[in-house]
Amino acid sequence: MQKFTTLTAPAAAYLKPNVDTDLVIRVERCSRTPRERLGDYAFEMARFTGGNGDSGAPDPAFPLNRPQFAGAGILVGGVNFGCGSSREMAVWAIAGMGFRCVIAPSFGEIFYGNCFQNGLLAIRLPQAVVEALGGALLAAASPVSLTVDLARQVVIAPGGAEHRFEIDPLRKTGLLEGLDPIGLTLRREAEIAAWQAADRARRPWIYNA
Amino acid sequence: MGMTLFDKVWDAHVIAELGGGAQLLHVDRHLIHELSSSRAFPDLAARGLKLRNPALTIGSTDHVVTTNPGRAGAAPWTIRMIDAMRAECAGAGVRYFDVGEDGSGILHVIGPELGFTLPGATVLCADSHTCTNGALGALAFGIGASELLHVLATQTIVQSKPGTLRANFTGSLPRGVYAKDMILALIGRVGAAGGSGYAVEYAGSAVRALEVEARMTLCNLSIELGAKIGMVAPDEKTYAYLQGRRLAPKGRDWDAALAHWQSLPGDADARFDREVGLDVSSLAPQITWGTSPEDVMDVDASIPDSPKRDALDYMGLAAGRPIAGTRVDRVFIGSCTNSRLSDLRIAAAVARSGKVAAHVEAWVVPGSIGVKRAAEAEGLHEVFLEAGFQWREPGCSLCVGANGELVAPQARCVSTSNRNFVGRQGPGARTHLASPAMAAAAALAGEIADVRDFPV
Known part of the structure; x- marks a missing residue:
């Protein structure tokens, strides 16, 4: 998995609350679009005229289509960002647009977990901080960069103000070192086998279905 | 201090502490479906890995399968995906309940129906509505595609306790x-x-x-x-529900399991x-007015003057007007939320009292082959058909539209499913979530209606 240490990148804001993963990537794209092309269809219904990434043009009313957000690497989102469906294609689509970090007051839990499986850093900051960061981005006429320092667990605003965030230590290490979660668990095969052997005696019905 | 049901089940599945609060949990039950899993086995093989515990996994086909009567007109890509699912399950030794076969259907309907989902078990599936299985006292939750691979390869999941x-x-x-x-x-x-x-x-x-x-x-x-x-x-209702089901514990296993389950509350x-x-004593029938399930109201109330203007615009609704009387185009009774026999009985009781309005297309999509056959044995399909509903084959269908079954742009659908998100039932589609009784009432009235005005 791709490492994440520090990132300084232009940031974009889309502060709508409860952005669900159906809105991030439509279900038919999940089944019929190659992973590497999902970014072209991210936020399709809001991003393109007619709600269609194939036939529509970029809709100027959609915040992420603003010229100052072109090439952004950090996405500032609203409350409960990524709620709904478990589709990991939502993360692939956002990563496919070029984002490596999403900052929001809160996240849909499955989406949040899926981010870390793909080297995408999801950061929870207080709502007032997110709204201030996002508001400044939306008000700016030219690109504005933020810095994210994962080791120090801070987001650094353009003026230098630092906003500390909390992150599960295992997820932090996983991103910093680019660790493969499956590989790490496979190292515990003996423990898993021993646990199952004991469990078979304790709960035989689980294994006899 | 005492333990909650959740604490008891969670703690009983911890294989290892991973530091910082993260734990490695055993996965007792894994449900796989074609949309997330037809890619998973090739991905697993590409990494040189294989399915660790085939006996703890079952598969079926729900998201992309057509629900047209007789499965007519399936799109070629859906047939290819289902073929891949069948082949991958066979290759990996997973019990796969094929389209139309006994036991097949929506994963969260068949897990309990087969007695595969059990109290005190951890149940995972790459689908966010896996939480449904928690009704039996299981610890069940949805995962993504990467975690799905992790479960296949290790029969475990890494989680922090909520x-x-x-x-x-x-x-x-x-x-x-x-x-x-x-x-x-x-x-x-x-x-x-x-x-x-x-x-x-x-x-x-x-x-x-x-x-x-x-x-x-x-x-x-x-x-x-x-x-x-x-x-x-779990309680006596749970145990009575499970006893005798196809994959539920039998004989001595049943007795031991029951004793364990009784310790879980x-x-x-x-x-x-x-x-x-x-x-709940004074609760009115509920219906959603917006584009999040939290945008919900009493059916006899007026549409709220919400600051969510974009939601009202999307739904084509005006604040301050009663929601009852809003003309509907489609009705969907189905999904892992409300497609079980008891749901269909409730809807049929309403359907008996009239005919589907001429301008409404109303679908009933049973959640599984088991539900379909049981409903037909009671004659419920005839009730629906006589009232003018379509009686269809099991699948996720209009809940998510993954199989191409969609509500047209700007068309309004009263749906027993779980999400009224923008575009969920199709680009521009307007979804109102409600109970099966309310959905059936809307079909007959041709507009959003208060089911208490119907014989229920």
Whole structure:
């Protein structure tokens, strides 16, 4: 998995609350679009005229289509960002647009977990901080960069103000070192086998279905 | 201090502490479907890995399968995906319940129906509505594609323990009000992120009074409350529901399992991190007006003057007007929320009282082959067909549109499913979530209607 240490990148804001993963990537794209092309269809219904990434043009009313957000690497989102469906294609689509970090007051839990499986850093900051960061981005006429320092667990605003965030230590290490979660668990095969052997005696019905 | 149901089940599955609060949990039951899993086995093989415990996994086909009567007109890409699923399951030694076969259907319908989902078991599936399975006292939650691979390869999952939230439903349900209304009302009260960070336990006299299938409806919408996990403590209803089911424990295993299950309900002095309560005695039938399940209202109320202008615009609704009387184009009775036999009986009771309005296309999509056959044995299909509903084959269908079954742009659908998101049932489609009874009433009236005006 791709490492994440520090990132300084232009940031974009889309502060709508409860952005669900159906809105991030439509279900038919999940089944019929190659992973590497999902970014072209991210936020399709809001991003393109007619709600269609194939036939529509970029809709100027959609915040992420603003010229100052072109090439952004950090996405500032609203409350409960990524709620709904478990589709990991939502993360692939956002990563496919070029984002490596999403900052929001809160996240849909499955989406949040899926981010870390793909080297995408999801950061929870207080709502007032997110709204201030996002508001400044939306008000700016030219690109504005933020810095994210994962080791120090801070987001650094353009003026230098630092906003500390909390992150599960295992997820932090996983991103910093680019660790493969499956590989790490496979190292515990003996423990898993021993646990199952004991469990078979304790709960035989689980294994006899 | 005592332990909650959730604490007992979680703690019993910890294989290892991974530091910083993360734990390695055993996965007792894994459900796989074609949309997320037809890619998974090739991905696993590409990494030189194989399925660790085939016996703890079952598969079926729900998201992309057509629900047209007789499965007519399936798109070629769906047939290819289902063919791949069948072949991958056969290659990996997974019990696969093929389209139309006994036991097949929507994963969260068949898990309990087969007796594969059990109290005290961890149940995972790459689908956010896995929480449905918690109605039996299982610890069940949805995962993504990467975690799916992790489960296949290791039969474990890495998680940090969430907090606990108890949703206490008291009182008794009035006529025409159901589990769907209970959970929609709760979401309306605490918000679509209100359960975020918690495992929810649904408790109280009104939950005890629900049959097991209705508890599944309750747990199904946990994710719409922001919680990955929703549970109901097992009781005599749960055990009676499970006994004799195809994959449920038998003989000595049953006796041992039952003794274990009876130890699972939370201790009287267990504490929850958050408690919310709702008296259902005066609850009205619920219906959503917006584009989040939290945008919910009493059917006899006026559309709220919400600051969510974009939601009102999308839905083509005006604040201040009654929602009842809003003309509908489509009705969908189905999905892992409300497609079980008890749901269809409730809808059929309403359907018996009239005919589907001429301008409405109304679908009934049973949740599984088992549900379909049981409903047909009772003659429910004839009730629906005579009233003018379509009686279709099992699948996820119009809940998510993954199979191409969609509601047209700007068309309005009263749906028993779980998400009224923008475009969920098709680009531009307008979804109103409600109970099966309310959906059937809307079909007959041709507009959003109060089911209490119908014979229920």
